[in-house]
Amino acid sequence: MGIKIGTEKFKDRVESGIQDDFMRGAVAKAQDGMGIKRQNAVWELGNWEDWRSHGEEIRQHVLEYLDYYLEQLSENVSKRGGHVFFARTAEDANEYVRSIVHKKKAKKIVKAKSMVTEEISLNACLEKEGCDVVETDLGEYILQIDDHDPPSHIVVPALHKNKEQIRDVFAKKLGYTKSSKPEELAAHAREMLRKEYLSADIGITGCNFAVAETGSFALVTNEGNADLVTALPKTQITVMGMERIVPTFEELEILVSMLTRSAVGQKLTSYITVLTGAREELEIDGPEEFHLIIVDNGRSKILGSEFQSILQCIRCGACINVCPVYRHIGGHSYGSIYPGPVGVVLSPLLGGYDEYKELPYASTLCGACTEVCPVKIPLHNLIHKHRTVIVEKEGKAPVPEKLLMKAFGLGAASPTLYKIGSKIAPKAMNPFTVGDKISNGPGPMKAWTESREFPAPNKERFRDWFKNREKGGKK
Amino acid sequence: MKVTLFATCLVDMFQSSVGKATVELLEHLGCEIDFPESQVCCGQPSYNSGYVKESKEAMKRMIETFIDAEYVVSPSGSCAYMLHEYPHVFKGDSIWEPKAKKLAEKTYELTQFIVEVLKVEDVGATFEGNVTYHTSCHMTRLLGVKEPPITLLKNVRGLKFTELPGKEQCCGFGGTFSVKMADISEQMVDEKVRHVEETGAEYLIGADAGCLMNIGGRIGRKGKPIKVLHIAEVLNNRK
Numbered sequence: 215m216g217i218k219i220g221t222e223k224f225k226d227r228v229e230s231g232i233q234d235d236f237m238r239g240a241v242a243k244a245q246d247g248m249g250i251k252r253q254n255a256v257w258e259l260g261n262w263e264d265w266r267s268h269g270e271e272i273r274q275h276v277l278e279y280l281d282y283y284l285e286q287l288s289e290n291v292s293k294r295g296g297h298v299f300f301a302r303t304a305e306d307a308n309e310y311v312r313s314i315v316h317k318k319k320a321k322k323i324v325k326a327k328s329m330v331t332e333e334i335s336l337n338a339c340l341e342k343e344g345c346d347v348v349e350t351d352l353g354e355y356i357l358q359i360d361d362h363d364p365p366s367h368i369v370v371p372a373l374h375k376n377k378e379q380i381r382d383v384f385a386k387k388l389g390y391t392k393s394s395k396p397e398e399l400a401a402h403a404r405e406m407l408r409k410e411y412l413s414a415d416i417g418i419t420g421c422n423f424a425v426a427e428t429g430s431f432a433l434v435t436n437e438g439n440a441d442l443v444t445a446l447p448k449t450q451i452t453v454m455g456m457e458r459i460v461p462t463f464e465e466l467e468i469l470v471s472m473l474t475r476s477a478v479g480q481k482l483t484s485y486i487t488v489l490t491g492a493r494e495e496l497e498i499d500g501p502e503e504f505h506l507i508i509v510d511n512g513r514s515k516i517l518g519s520e521f522q523s524i525l526q527c528i529r530c531g532a533c534i535n536v537c538p539v540y541r542h543i544g545g546h547s548y549g550s551i552y553p554g555p556v557g558v559v560l561s562p563l564l565g566g567y568d569e570y571k572e573l574p575y576a577s578t579l580c581g582a583c584t585e586v587c588p589v590k591i592p593l594h595n596l597i598h599k600h601r602t603v604i605v606e607k608e609g610k611a612p613v614p615e616k617l618l619m620k621a622f623g624l625g626a627a628s629p630t631l632y633k634i635g636s637k638i639a640p641k642a643m644n645p646f647t648v649g650d651k652i653s654n655g656p657g658p659m660k661a662w663t664e665s666r667e668f669p670a671p672n673k674e675r676f677r678d679w680f681k682n683r684e685k686g687g688k689k
Numbered sequence: 690m691k692v693t694l695f696a697t698c699l700v701d702m703f704q705s706s707v708g709k710a711t712v713e714l715l716e717h718l719g720c721e722i723d724f725p726e727s728q729v730c731c732g733q734p735s736y737n738s739g740y741v742k743e744s745k746e747a748m749k750r751m752i753e754t755f756i757d758a759e760y761v762v763s764p765s766g767s768c769a770y771m772l773h774e775y776p777h778v779f780k781g782d783s784i785w786e787p788k789a790k791k792l793a794e795k796t797y798e799l800t801q802f803i804v805e806v807l808k809v810e811d812v813g814a815t816f817e818g819n820v821t822y823h824t825s826c827h828m829t830r831l832l833g834v835k836e837p838p839i840t841l842l843k844n845v846r847g848l849k850f851t852e853l854p855g856k857e858q859c860c861g862f863g864g865t866f867s868v869k870m871a872d873i874s875e876q877m878v879d880e881k882v883r884h885v886e887e888t889g890a891e892y893l894i895g896a897d898a899g900c901l902m903n904i905g906g907r908i909g910r911k912g913k914p915i916k917v918l919h920i921a922e923v924l925n926n927r928k
Contacts, residue, residue, distance in 0.1 A: 228872060229872065232872060232873070539870075541877075542873055542876040542877060543873055576870055577866070578826070578859045578862065578866045579863060582858075582859065585830050601737070602739045605739035619735045619743055622743070623740065623746060626698075626747035626750075627747040629728075629729055632698075632730070636698070659868075661868040662868050662871065665878075665910060666875075666907045667905075667906045667909035668902075669902060672705045674705060675701050676696050676705035677726060680708070680712065
């Protein structure tokens with residue numbers, strides 16, 4: 215549980231991903247579509263690089279003074295009658311929610327989309343308590359009724375399903391009889407969900423940003439479901455990762471604008487709601503009781519480490535939408551609720567290298583992620599840092615690779631060894647060479663030649679040509 | 690102008706025609722070329738795989754080889770970028786960091802050097818054919834060289850240029866990624882080859898030996914009638 219999804223090995227997950235043509239078609243279409251929308255949305259804003267630097271500054275500042283802002287946030291939430299709980303672990307967070315459920319004798323819980331509650335496996339914990347937990351974000355709702363299919367994207371959780379597959383899920387689980395038109399599917403879900411909001415005892419949300427100065431928190435959606443989750447049930451619980459803070463509304467405005475443009479290519483999403491505390495005397499709606507759970511769950515260990523910049527993340531998913539590896543293997547292949555480049559960096563930190571030691575190698579270090587990140591997280595550098603840690607600190611690299619790299623290091627550092635090696639290469643490769651190519655290479659070359667030709671080494675190396683030419687008096 | 694050529698190990702061992710074209714092209718543009726024999730590999734394969742300690746010796750060797758050059762020019766964006774990465778690798782090292790910085794400052798990718806240093810946008814080349822161009826990730830995103838190769842290609846007489854769909858997408862090479870994650874790499878290069886085919890181009894041009902070896906290797910295996918050329922070979926083609 216936790217961030218882990220599925221029990222298959224990495225290689226098998228990738229294999230199933232590659233075989234899944236429906237998923238790959240859906241992912242490619244979504245990436246291409248969102249890519250263009252994002253590009254237009256940031257272009258329209260103008261000076262995007264300046265915005266990125268500003269976004270980075272805000273996030274770095276908050277991380278630098280996180281203790282201060284956490285205290286300020288906590289004080290301001292308490293001042294407005296809210297309850298604040300600092301959860302060191304996932305278990306602590308779940309235990310706190312469980313205690314509220316018991317106190318309120320709650321049976322039904324409605325939820326707005328939240329990755330941190332996925333991270334701590336809150337739903338499973340509440341279902342064990344006998345609660346009826348209903349996800350109200352359309353994507354999450356689809357996955358939930360499809361026997362808890364895990365999310366494959368942090369913003370668009372059901373990205374791996376096309377509308378026909380969704381219709382089939384609705385037909386099987388909800389007795390749905392209409393077409394696969396998105397409007398009809400959404401209308402049906404809306405009808406089903408409306409009843410749930412009205413009968414829920416507790417509403418649970420995540421948090422896009424909390425504003426330290428006022429003790430408020432912001433929710434960004436396109437469906438308005440979070441507004442119903444926070445307006446109707448008597449008790450509201452908001453769960454946030456401890457780093458998701460902005461100092462004031464001024465920074466909130468900047469980051470929300472960057473978030474919606476980066477995530478879905480919109481100037482603003484349909485609903486951006488900022489809530490402060492529980493219902494006050496003259497207010498007509500809102501919860502009677504408000505709890506804010508601030509989750510650490512491994513984050514404080516990242517703080518101050520060489521991976522600190524990953525905590526700048528505002529969960530827009532732009533890196534996932536441009537990742538060429540994600541494009542071909544899909545979200546489930548990562549084995550974590552956090553897929554794509556952000557997941558490659560975050561999953562080993564939150565879930566350990568034993569579980570996620572392959573992930574840092576599932577990248578060509580092409581830098582597309584780093585280029586789009588609105589808060590300038592050097593994602594491909596962090597992925598590379600993981601590799602260094604795996605090799606040098608964790609000692610988890612395979613032995614043949616270690617030997618090969620040691621040999622490579624020696625050869626590359628010694629002109630003499632290199633010269634001998636490159637000189638004998640054509641002879642050594644002779645048995646495998648047909649014409650000017652190698653189609654069935656030995657050793658590590660085999661993986662290459664299974665799908666590609668490898669060029670045969672030149673009979674005359676470039677350096678020999680250059681030397682002979684000089685001797686020949688060309689100069 | 691004196692140019693010291695960093696040929697790269699791929700060009701030295703597998704694509705000497707690219708090295709030759711680079712030398713002839715730069716000489717045609719009035720440069721005097723020097724090729725230090727002590728150059729080896731930039732260390733990128735082991736460095737990118739996480740073997741920083743093992744790679745540093747190769748990097749030091751490269752720094753020593755090129756430290757006194759006036760300009761270091763390489764016909765491979767990714768390898769030229771690696772030299773720009775050296776100052777980060779040796780950060781905090783009082784001896785090697787300053788040397789690495791000095792080297793990085795004078796290291797250029799070939800087309801970048803021609804356009805930015807030599808201030809030449811038309812090299813006087815002629816090339817008859819429909820071509821498309823693969824923009825390598827390290828060269829465009831990390832080294833920041835986007836326009837120079839396109840500018841130079843568009844000024845080649847007879848050449849018909851078609852932009853590659855999905856040009857910003859990685860071809861799936863990624864150094865050791867191509868063998869470590871061969872299944873994923875294959876899917877990526879397949880999509881790249883499909884895009885090249887869509888352009889109807891007879892030639893795929895690139896400025897990075899690694900990417901070209903990858904895409905060319907897949908085109909070869911699939912028996913597609915598309916020729917793969919390094920940009921130096923196109924720019925060095927004169928009537």
